[in-house]
Amino acid sequence: xxxxxxxxxxxxxxxxxxxxxxxxxxxxxxxxxxxxxxxxxxxxxxxxxxxxxxxxxxxxxxxxxxxxxxxxxxxxxxxxxxxxxxxxxxxxxxxxxxxxxxxxxxxxxxxxxxxxxxxxxxxxxxxxxxxxxxxxxxxxxxxxxxxxxxxxxxxxxxxxxxxxxxxxxxxxxxxxxxxxxxxxxxxxxxxxxxxxxxxxxxxxxxxxxxxxxxxxxxxxxxxxxxxxxxxxxxxxxxxxxxxxxxxxxxxxx
Numbered sequence: 001x002x003x004x005x006x007x008x009x010x011x012x013x014x015x016x017x018x019x020x021x022x023x024x025x026x027x028x029x030x031x032x033x034x035x036x037x038x039x040x041x042x043x044x045x046x047x048x049x050x051x052x053x054x055x056x057x058x059x060x061x062x063x064x065x066x067x068x069x070x071x072x073x074x075x076x077x078x079x080x081x082x083x084x085x086x087x088x089x090x091x092x093x094x095x096x097x098x099x100x101x102x103x104x105x106x107x108x109x110x111x112x113x114x115x116x117x118x119x120x121x122x123x124x125x126x127x128x129x130x131x132x133x134x135x136x137x138x139x140x141x142x143x144x145x146x147x148x149x150x151x152x153x154x155x156x157x158x159x160x161x162x163x164x165x166x167x168x169x170x171x172x173x174x175x176x177x178x179x180x181x182x183x184x185x186x187x188x189x190x191x192x193x194x195x196x197x198x199x200x201x202x203x204x205x206x207x208x209x210x211x212x213x214x215x216x217x218x219x220x221x222x223x224x225x226x227x228x229x230x231x232x233x234x235x236x237x238x239x240x241x242x243x244x245x246x247x248x249x250x251x252x253x
Contacts, residue, residue: 012092016192065118
């Protein structure tokens with residue numbers, strides 16, 4: 001049975017998957033530290049959670065994950081406020097992108113900086129807290145797109161999501177047998193700001209935010225090393241994506 005992680009920090013918590021994680025974890029009685037760039041949305045989410053779960057403890061702070069100094073400052077402040085952090089969910093990210101060589105290096109760079117360098121700073125800050133207290137659970141929100149290199153507008157995004165998964169694998173190997181847990185989540189099509197529900201015709205298997213996040217929370221609560229979420233159809237598809245010959249993969253994507 002996995003340890004109960006009471007004090008949980010979630011980045012990118014102002015909307016989408018992060019906000020729904022906060023709702024579902026608050027319903028389980030967890031203490032939450034929520035951060036994102038949009039503090040107005042964080043405050044609204046805090047009020048919503050407290051209305052549904054009056055006993056919940058919800059702290060909010062502004063964090064731009066591309067501002068390294070702010071990432072460390074906010075993570076340390078949350079740890080001080082809560083007397084430590086038991087789990088950090090690295091969730092903030094961008095889905096922008098363009099085919100390489102088509103004149104939109106700006107959007108690819110923005111995605112790379114946010115999704116990889118931002119995740120690196122969040123991971124560094126989380127591990128600083130965990131190493132100081134001697135325990136902790138790091139959860140990295142990757143993507144099914146990390147299974148293989150992908151074409152066109154997904155090329156840079158997929159590369160960043162593969163990179164953050166490798167960050168966690170490196171930590172898992174380094175700290176094997178020590179009191180730390182590491183989880184990589186590979187979400188498929190879950191309705192959010194990045195995967196809009198109105199896009200379901202182009203995204204077969206798209207599930208609601210609530211259902212998708214329920215699978216994510218279940219996997220992190222069990223402290224699985226990695227999980228494709230929801231498991232169906234994404235766990236079987238992950239095998240196909242990893243091993244399909246390129247002509248087959250190209251027809252799939």
